[in-house]
Amino acid sequence: MTDFLNALVLLTNFVLLPAITYGSQLALGALGVTLLYAVLRFSNFAQGETMAMGTALAILCTTLLQSIGVSLGVLPTALLGMLPAIVIMWGVVLLTDRWVYRYYRTKRSKSIVFVMASVGVMFVMNGLVRFLLGAGDRNFEDGERFIISAADFKLMTGLEEGLALKTTQVITIVLAAILVIALFWFLQKTKTGKSMRAYSDNENLALLSGIDPHRVVRITWMISATLAVIAGVLYGLDKGYKPLSYFNLLLPIFAAVIVGGVGKPAGAILGGFVIAFTEGLLTYAYKAFLNYLVPPAWLPEGLIQFLSTEYKVAITFVILVIVLLVRPTGILRGKVI
Amino acid sequence: MSKLWHNNTLRALAFFSIMAFMLVLVGVNQSWSVAIAILNLCIISAIMSLGLNLQWGYAGLFNVGIMGFTALGGIAAVLVSYPPVKDAWQVGGLGILGSLVVLLATIAVCVTLYRKLQSSSYRWLVLSLIILVGYFLLRLVYEPAVKAIEATDPSRSGFLGGLGLPSLLSWLVGGLFAAGAAWFIGKIALGLKSDYLAIATLGIAEIVVSVLRNEDWLSRGVKNVTGVPRPVPYEVELQQSPRFIEWVSNWNSAKLAALDEVARNDALQKLVSDASSIAVKLSYTGLFTAVLLLILLLSVLALHSPWGRMVRAIRDNEVAASAMGKDVKGRHLQIFVLGSAVFGMAGAMLVTLDGQFTPGAYSPLRYTFLVWVMVMVGGSGNNLGAVLGGFVVWFLWVEAEPAGFWLMNTITSGLDDGNALRTHLINNAQYMRVIVMGLVLLLVMRFSPWGLLPEQNGQRR
Numbered sequence: 001m002t003d004f005l006n007a008l009v010l011l012t013n014f015v016l017l018p019a020i021t022y023g024s025q026l027a028l029g030a031l032g033v034t035l036l037y038a039v040l041r042f043s044n045f046a047q048g049e050t051m052a053m054g055t056a057l058a059i060l061c062t063t064l065l066q067s068i069g070v071s072l073g074v075l076p077t078a079l080l081g082m083l084p085a086i087v088i089m090w091g092v093v094l095l096t097d098r099w100v101y102r103y104y105r106t107k108r109s110k111s112i113v114f115v116m117a118s119v120g121v122m123f124v125m126n127g128l129v130r131f132l133l134g135a136g137d138r139n140f141e142d143g144e145r146f147i148i149s150a151a152d153f154k155l156m157t158g159l160e161e162g163l164a165l166k167t168t169q170v171i172t173i174v175l176a177a178i179l180v181i182a183l184f185w186f187l188q189k190t191k192t193g194k195s196m197r198a199y200s201d202n203e204n205l206a207l208l209s210g211i212d213p214h215r216v217v218r219i220t221w222m223i224s225a226t227l228a229v230i231a232g233v234l235y236g237l238d239k240g241y242k243p244l245s246y247f248n249l250l251l252p253i254f255a256a257v258i259v260g261g262v263g264k265p266a267g268a269i270l271g272g273f274v275i276a277f278t279e280g281l282l283t284y285a286y287k288a289f290l291n292y293l294v295p296p297a298w299l300p301e302g303l304i305q306f307l308s309t310e311y312k313v314a315i316t317f318v319i320l321v322i323v324l325l326v327r328p329t330g331i332l333r334g335k336v337i
Numbered sequence: 338m339s340k341l342w343h344n345n346t347l348r349a350l351a352f353f354s355i356m357a358f359m360l361v362l363v364g365v366n367q368s369w370s371v372a373i374a375i376l377n378l379c380i381i382s383a384i385m386s387l388g389l390n391l392q393w394g395y396a397g398l399f400n401v402g403i404m405g406f407t408a409l410g411g412i413a414a415v416l417v418s419y420p421p422v423k424d425a426w427q428v429g430g431l432g433i434l435g436s437l438v439v440l441l442a443t444i445a446v447c448v449t450l451y452r453k454l455q456s457s458s459y460r461w462l463v464l465s466l467i468i469l470v471g472y473f474l475l476r477l478v479y480e481p482a483v484k485a486i487e488a489t490d491p492s493r494s495g496f497l498g499g500l501g502l503p504s505l506l507s508w509l510v511g512g513l514f515a516a517g518a519a520w521f522i523g524k525i526a527l528g529l530k531s532d533y534l535a536i537a538t539l540g541i542a543e544i545v546v547s548v549l550r551n552e553d554w555l556s557r558g559v560k561n562v563t564g565v566p567r568p569v570p571y572e573v574e575l576q577q578s579p580r581f582i583e584w585v586s587n588w589n590s591a592k593l594a595a596l597d598e599v600a601r602n603d604a605l606q607k608l609v610s611d612a613s614s615i616a617v618k619l620s621y622t623g624l625f626t627a628v629l630l631l632i633l634l635l636s637v638l639a640l641h642s643p644w645g646r647m648v649r650a651i652r653d654n655e656v657a658a659s660a661m662g663k664d665v666k667g668r669h670l671q672i673f674v675l676g677s678a679v680f681g682m683a684g685a686m687l688v689t690l691d692g693q694f695t696p697g698a699y700s701p702l703r704y705t706f707l708v709w710v711m712v713m714v715g716g717s718g719n720n721l722g723a724v725l726g727g728f729v730v731w732f733l734w735v736e737a738e739p740a741g742f743w744l745m746n747t748i749t750s751g752l753d754d755g756n757a758l759r760t761h762l763i764n765n766a767q768y769m770r771v772i773v774m775g776l777v778l779l780l781v782m783r784f785s786p787w788g789l790l791p792e793q794n795g796q797r798r
Contacts, residue, residue, distance in 0.1 A: 110397075126702075251539060255540075328533075
């Protein structure tokens with residue numbers, strides 16, 4: 001029995017908990033992409049860099065706050081520093097929309113032109129972020145690191161394996177849950193949310209019923225930027241801030257959107273968790289886990305790992321390919337493309 | 338005057354003359370060796386730009402994975418031209434070939450069963466079982482082989498090497514590699530909405546590069562492969578060849594005659610070493626120009642053929658073209674494969690030129706995005722425009738770095754040396770290039786979507 005518990009704790013500590021955390025971060029990013037897709041009808045390649053830029057700004061604000069002695073106690077100060085960053089990013093995406101995308105919208109250009117413009121925006125932001133903070137890594141986590149450390153857990157339960165519960169993990173999961181609930185409430189219950197869904201379903205009909213398209217577009221950008229900044233900060237708190245890693249998040253985010261169903265908020269969340277769990281389960285080395293469950297003599301040599309962690313991107317891609325081949329509309333039957 | 342300006346031939350002539358003048362200026366001011374080095378990369382850029390023009394300009398296909406196809410071409414250069422590492426082949430060659438057989442067999446069985454079991458409800462169960470079995474078989478053969486290969490002389494080789502064939506052949510093979518990957522991607526993503534092709538190409542590019550970085554037995558990973566053979570003579574060989582020395586001394590006889598015996602020898606040595614480096618670069622220029630002209634000729638002929646008109650008709654109105662009975666998906670796949678083959682060739686040429694393969698150096702900015710800027714600036718849909726874009730943008734990209742430092746230095750010259758702002762700005766000046774290139778793309782898209790040399794008799798988008 002203890003062996004079984006030990007194995008369970010091991011799996012929770014190294015696979016399940018990190019996957020839930022990473023899945024929440026992906027889900028927030030993917031929600032932003034899917035909302036933009038639903039309303040503006042293009043895949044925003046700049047979402048990863050929006051996350052990076054928001055995080056960079058949050059880091060600057062956090063450092064500023066720390067230097068004047070503000071602190072949230074056990075929580076990371078970045079939770080506070082992220083608020084001005086969100087407001088600044090609203091300005092950034094609204095200006096980008098005004099200067100870049102609006103022109104193509106009034107011209108009714110093909111969606112691929114929007115995608116291309118977003119690639120341009122992505123590189124400008126990428127340059128700006130590195131110009132702002134340099135290309136090096138940053139660790140901006142402060143406050144209490146663990147809620148339960150592995151050693152405490154061992155003492156409490158008497159098990160051999162420890163379960164470390166990091167503050168950032170709990171914050172990520174709680175914050176993501178709150179945001180998702182708030183977003184769904186907003187989309188289903190408020191007038192603005194309803195007008196957004198109406199605009200997404202049938203643009204012409206929405207215009208006829210007096211919905212202000214500019215307002216819908218503005219609000220969509222602001223929501224997507226908010227989600228991006230929070231996702232970026234949470235990811236940065238969890239894994240450390242590296243400017244390049246946000247570019248690498250782009251593929252998992254897109255995969256999450258497509259796997260769940262393009263344009264479906266619930267699909268984006270589902271997709272995020274599908275990607276995160278598959279990555280976690282396939283790149284985990286099961287040697288220690290199986291040691292508890294079967295006699296060691298039965299186990300082969302090596303780490304018993306399906307794929308090395310360097311190939312996470314390949315896993316994401318294979319999931320994407322399977323979905324495109326089998327069910328291009330995604331699990332939740334998103335937009336028929 | 339304005340009529341003259343709208344004449345494309347004259348415009349092309351004017352722009353290319355300016356470009357040539359700029360290169361000569363670099364030759365005179367910096368050195369001819371630098372100028373020819375820039376010219377060589379300009380030509381490769383122009384080739385890549387022609388490939389993208391084929392995909393985007395002719396067919397409107399959005400490829401964000403150029404980096405991956407270039408990297409595939411790069412590894413082809415290593416696999417074809419690098420001499421085989423005999424010891425590594427002895428210990429692990431059989432294992433690698435065996436795992437290749439297992440892999441292909443698994444895929445073949447999967448594809449056959451996928452077709453056979455069309456209506457069966459067990460289809461996915463059977464397929465997953467076969468993949469699982471194939472995977473474990475593969476690991477069984479593959480892992481010991483990789484271990485053995487990577488353990489053979491890891492500091493100098495630790496990989497299988499290549500086939501030791503002529504490096505010119507590798508350019509073709511690079512094209513084939515990239516074409517194969519493009520066929521796979523195109524089969525999956527073409528026919529769906531264009532956004533999907535963009536996402537799929539982004540993915541395949543990252544996978545290719547991460548495989549090349551991590552599979553040491555294949556590409557030495559981050560340890561890089563150096564000493565990839567060349568199709569042209571080495572500088573050292575030239576410097577020791579009496580005919581070359583004689584030729585250099587004849588060329589410079591007037592200069593040398595004015596010096597005395599000792600100084601003459603020293604001067605001759607320096608001249609020979611300079612001349613050898615220029616000669617090597619010029620031979621590359623010759624080879625690259627031949628490839629560029631060939632691809633340009635083929636592209637122009639294709640564009641003005643019935644095939645070219647059909648492709649542009651598809652681009653401008655897919656629905657109408659498909660109603661006329663044109664196979665939209667088939668043509669798109671064809672173009673996507675052809676364009677990617679061009680990227681593969683360019684990738685192989687780059688590795689041959691550098692003489693080394695560095696998987697760590699493949700970045701989306703340099704290998705994907707810059708090519709996009711080239712095509713947009715040059716004029717998408719116009720082949721000469723794409724070539725011009727390749728030249729202009731590469732030239733600016735190379736010269737922008739010193740210009741950026743100079744700019745930051747000038748702006749901050751009022752501040753003293755230790756100033757934090759000044760150091761920050763100067764240290765991060767390199768990222769200015771990224772910002773500027775992004776802005777150039779956005780501005781060209783918005784204000785001059787037809788580029789320097791507009792597409793002729795086509796509809797402007």
